[in-house]
Amino acid sequence: xxxxxxxxxxxxxxxxxxxxxxxxxxxxxxxxxxxxxxxxxxxxxxxxxxxxxxxxxxxxxxxxxxxxxxxxxxxxxxxxxxxxxxxxxxxxxxxxxxxxxxxxxxxxxxxxxxxxxxxxxxxxxxxxxxxxxxxxxxxxxxxxxxxxxxxxxxxxxxxxxxxxxxxxxxxxxxxxxxxxxxxxxxxxxxxxxxxxxxxxxxxxxxxxxxxxxxxxxxxxxxxxxx
Numbered sequence: 001x002x003x004x005x006x007x008x009x010x011x012x013x014x015x016x017x018x019x020x021x022x023x024x025x026x027x028x029x030x031x032x033x034x035x036x037x038x039x040x041x042x043x044x045x046x047x048x049x050x051x052x053x054x055x056x057x058x059x060x061x062x063x064x065x066x067x068x069x070x071x072x073x074x075x076x077x078x079x080x081x082x083x084x085x086x087x088x089x090x091x092x093x094x095x096x097x098x099x100x101x102x103x104x105x106x107x108x109x110x111x112x113x114x115x116x117x118x119x120x121x122x123x124x125x126x127x128x129x130x131x132x133x134x135x136x137x138x139x140x141x142x143x144x145x146x147x148x149x150x151x152x153x154x155x156x157x158x159x160x161x162x163x164x165x166x167x168x169x170x171x172x173x174x175x176x177x178x179x180x181x182x183x184x185x186x187x188x189x190x191x192x193x194x195x196x197x198x199x200x201x202x203x204x205x206x207x208x209x210x211x212x213x214x215x216x217x218x219x220x221x222x223x224x225x226x
Contacts, residue, residue: 009061009222010042011092016049018070022096024202028066031205035215041222052077054084062090062221065097065111067199078104085110085191090221093195094214098151110188112160112195113153113181119173121201123147126182127165134216135183135194136163139209143167146210149200152176160184164196183213185220192221 013032015025029045036043044060051057052073057080073081078101085091091110099115101107108114126144128136150166152175164183168174183196194217204210 008040008042010044010059011036011062011064011090011218011222012051012057012060013043013045013064013066014047014049014051014068014072015045015066016047016068016072017096018072019099020069020096022067022200024200024205025067027202027205028094028199031211032064032066032214032218035211035218039215039219041218049073049077052080054080057081057084057089058087060089062092062218064092064094064218064221065100066094067096068100069096070099071101071103073101073104078107082106082189085193086189088190090191090223091188091193092214092217092221093193095149095151095197095199097195098153098197108155109157110193112184112186112193113156116152116154117173117175118149118151119171121147121149122171122173124150124171125167127167128163129165130161130163133161133163133185134219135185135196135213136216138212138216144209146198146207147201148198148204150174151182151197153181153197156181157186160186183217185217192223194218194220
């Protein structure tokens with residue numbers, strides 16, 4: 001067991017907020033740590049942006065932005081993170097990770113889109129666009145019905161591989177039209193990046209299907225599953 005733990009990759013869960021703060025953040029951290037213990041990866045969690053320096057970042061195979069909001073990294077920390085991503089490490093963004101760093105276009109392209117607005121939390125139908133990706137392959141049907149906060153987006157990166165879209169006819173308040181992405185992945189600056197717009201509610205972090213979705217994204221970013 002000691003050897004397995006020693007060889008396990010480590011991910012950094014970063015949850016600093018400068019705007020709205022989700023009360024589900026502690027639930028998310030606990031859930032990701034549990035996923036790590038069950039799937040052979042180690043988890044550090046912090047809201048201290050000073051960890052975004054070359055020496056500390058090199059310890060991590062993936063950096064996961066968990067419901068971050070606003071301007072959370074200074075210029076030097078941004079440069080360190082850009083260098084980290086260019087070194088072929090991984091990125092995962094969860095929900096409000098898209099509500100982050102609007103003044104840093106590089107980050108917007110990495111995360112894949114910027115948050116624009118959302119209606120009230122409600123149930124909607126999510127269409128599975130890729131049945132082979134680890135973040136969606138486990139879903140039993142081509143439509144996933146779930147309750148969450150449903151983001152609308154702006155500045156969507158056109159080079160994304162879309163995993164889930166949302167049927168705007170199944171709820172009120174969608175503004176992105178018939179091809180409204182809600183989870184995606186891509187290779188950016190040499191690194192694997194995965195973003196899911198799901199994960200607003202506390203209940204998400206005890207939902208087995210959402211946790212499999214999140215785990216699949218983490219394993220994609222780690223390079224374990226292609």
